[in-house]
Amino acid sequence: xxxxxxxxxxxxxxxxxxxxxxxxxxxxxxxxxxxxxxxxxxxxxxxxxxxxxxxxxxxxxxxxxxxxxxxxxxxxxxxxxxxxxxxxxxxxxxxxxxxxxxxxxxxxxxxxxxxxxxxxxxxxxxxxxxxxxxxxxxxxxxxxxxxxxxxxxxxxxxxxxxxxxxxxxxxxxxxxxxxxxxxxxxxxxxxxxxxxxxxxxxxxxxxxxxxxxxxxxxxxxxxxxxxxxxxxxxxxxxxxxxxxxxxxxxxxxxxxxxxxxxxxxxxxxxxxxxxxxxxxxxxxxxxxxxxxxxxxxxxxxxxxxxxxxxxxxxxxxxxxxxxxxxxxxxxxxxxxxxxxxxxxxxxxxxxxxxxxxxxxxxxxxxxxxxxxxxxxxxxxxxxxxxxxxxxxxxxxxxxxxxxxxxxxxxxxxxxxxxxxxxxx
Numbered sequence: 409x410x411x412x413x414x415x416x417x418x419x420x421x422x423x424x425x426x427x428x429x430x431x432x433x434x435x436x437x438x439x440x441x442x443x444x445x446x447x448x449x450x451x452x453x454x455x456x457x458x459x460x461x462x463x464x465x466x467x468x469x470x471x472x473x474x475x476x477x478x479x480x481x482x483x484x485x486x487x488x489x490x491x492x493x494x495x496x497x498x499x500x501x502x503x504x505x506x507x508x509x510x511x512x513x514x515x516x517x518x519x520x521x522x523x524x525x526x527x528x529x530x531x532x533x534x535x536x537x538x539x540x541x542x543x544x545x546x547x548x549x550x551x552x553x554x555x556x557x558x559x560x561x562x563x564x565x566x567x568x569x570x571x572x573x574x575x576x577x578x579x580x581x582x583x584x585x586x587x588x589x590x591x592x593x594x595x596x597x598x599x600x601x602x603x604x605x606x607x608x609x610x611x612x613x614x615x616x617x618x619x620x621x622x623x624x625x626x627x628x629x630x631x632x633x634x635x636x637x638x639x640x641x642x643x644x645x646x647x648x649x650x651x652x653x654x655x656x657x658x659x660x661x662x663x664x665x666x667x668x669x670x671x672x673x674x675x676x677x678x679x680x681x682x683x684x685x686x687x688x689x690x691x692x693x694x695x696x697x698x699x700x701x702x703x704x705x706x707x708x709x710x711x712x713x714x715x716x717x718x719x720x721x722x723x724x725x726x727x728x729x730x731x732x733x734x735x736x737x738x739x740x741x742x743x744x745x746x747x748x749x750x751x752x753x754x755x756x757x758x759x760x761x762x763x764x765x766x767x768x769x770x771x772x773x774x775x776x777x778x779x780x781x782x783x784x785x786x787x788x789x790x791x792x793x794x795x796x797x798x799x800x801x802x803x804x805x806x807x808x809x810x811x812x813x814x815x816x817x818x819x820x821x822x823x824x825x826x827x828x829x830x831x832x
Contacts, residue, residue: 419552420561422610424568427545429603430490431569433497433596434538435577435689436584439682440592442667443585444527447510449518452805453789456664458524460785461531463660465539466778471632473540474771478631478764482548482614483607489541490604494597496530496537501593503527508589543774547766548614550758558755559703563696566747570692578689582682616764635768638761644830645760645773648753651716651823652777658812658819659746660784662723665792665808670732673802680732688739695747708752708831715749716827717820720813727809756831 445458476485507523518524553561584592639645670681702711718741725738761769788808795804 419610419612422606423545423549423552424565426486426490426603426606426610427565428568428572429599429606430541431572432577432580433493433572433599433603435573435575435685436581436592436596436599437497437577438573438685439578439581439678440585440596441527441531442664443582443678443681444504444589446667446671447513447589448520448524449514450668451514451516451518451789452665452668452792453786454518454524455667456785456789458527458531459664460782461528462535462538463778463781463785464532465535466774466781469536469539470543470771470775470779471768472771473536473543474635474768475631476540477544477547477767477770478616480615482544482551482616482767483610483612485544486541486548487604487607489537489544490600490607492537493534493541494600494604496533497593497600498597500527500530501590501597503530504590504593510589539774539778543767543770546754546758546770547616547763550763550766551612551614552610555759558758559751560700562751562755562758563699563747565696566699566751567693567696570689570696570743570747573689575686575689575693578682578685580682582678585678616766632768632772634765635770635772638765638769639772642760643826645757645769647823647826647830648757649773649776651819651827652749652753652773653780654819655716655719655749655816656777657780657784657787658723658815659719659742660781661788661791661808661815662726662812664785664788665805666726666735668792669726669805669809670735673805674729674732674735676732684732684736684739687736688743690743691740692743692747694740695744696751698744699748699751702748703752708756709828711748712752712827712831713820713824715745715752716823717816718745720816720820723809723813723816727806727813752831 441459441462442455445455449455503523503526507520511519513519549561549565550558580595581592584595639649666684667681670676670684674680699711722738722742726735729735729738757769757773758766791808791811792804795807798804799807
């Protein structure tokens with residue numbers, strides 16, 4: 409893995425360690441929530457709705473979180489959000505504990521609607537806290553790392569996030585589910601509590617100073633309007649938001665379909681599912697390592713163009729895979745290209761956006777970029793159910809992968825010229 413940036417090393421190391429713990433928790437949650445949903449229902453739509461609750465806040469809470477990130481101490485906001493998430497995950501673990509043993513999952517609807525509804529509510533709470541945390545963290549990083557080090561820092565953080573979110577976390581989550589169903593939720597709570605404590609040790613100035621001409625009594629609508637106008641008025645930033653949003657839509661469509669595809673078409677269990685995600689995460693780590701050397705040989709524009717289209721063949725390979733090994737290899741490429749894209753786009757945004765409106769610009773950008781994710785999750789379930797009325801269950805479970813592949817190809821074709829002219 410690449411070394412941390414040379415400047416502000418102590419603060420960056422603590423920041424990176426807190427990011428690592430938070431993303432380890434998120435990685436455990438990736439398996440825990442999806443697998444728990446599959447123990448309550450076998451309906452793809454109801455399975456997709458549960459993880460969709462985590463993404464839903466990006467639609468209705470992204471904008472307020474951006475204003476918060478520009479008006480309060482970003483370090484304290486991150487700490488508070490991790491504490492809120494820790495409490496919610498602890499509550500989820502207790503809710504599962506008191507409802508054991510679970511009955512057989514319903515083919516239509518859900519069994520134990522009270523438990524399912526409780527998890528939905530906690531998912532929204534966790535999602536809101538995660539929206540505010542992620543926005544504050546991306547806005548805070550340029551106060552720790554100099555501008556010329558942002559690609560290197562974001563690549564380093566991307567590797568850490570991938571190790572936790574996609575490799576160690578899912579593997580640990582699969583193990584904990586097999587051991588005791590409430591266990592992953594309780595371990596997540598502990599990890600987030602430790603991340604909050606680490607964040608308190610970071611020193612520095614992390615509250616944005618308002619611009620000289622900013623009205624101190626400025627309302628929330630007016631404040632948000634500044635961020636909106638900046639994104640809309642910047643052609644490249646607008647393009648990046650649109651590309652990221654639609655790419656996330658298709659990616660989430662495929663990733664939630666992977667749960668039942670692995671279980672029913674490949675006949676594998678939670679451990680295999682976790683290992684598939686772990687192999688994909690290795691690709692993400694590699695992506696974080698190679699992005700800086702790649703940028704020495706290729707322009708940001710060229711890399712962005714090819715990273716946009718690269719996920720299409722991986723979706724097709726997953727659908728046609730004869731076994732878990734092919735799926736794992738496809739996920740390796742999928743996550744590698746995703747991390748390279750994220751590093752380029754995030755670094756560009758952090759560099760060009762003024763500090764005093766960075767939180768609001770991030771919120772507008774991510775409103776679309778992340779707000780498309782729950783739509784992709786729900787669309788996947790609708791597609792499977794619709795395809796099941798025409799084809800066999802086995803074939804229907806692969807349709808979201810083909811739809812996602814076709815969508816990414818169209819997206820890349822539409823954005824190709826603009827991406828090629830950008831990043832100057």
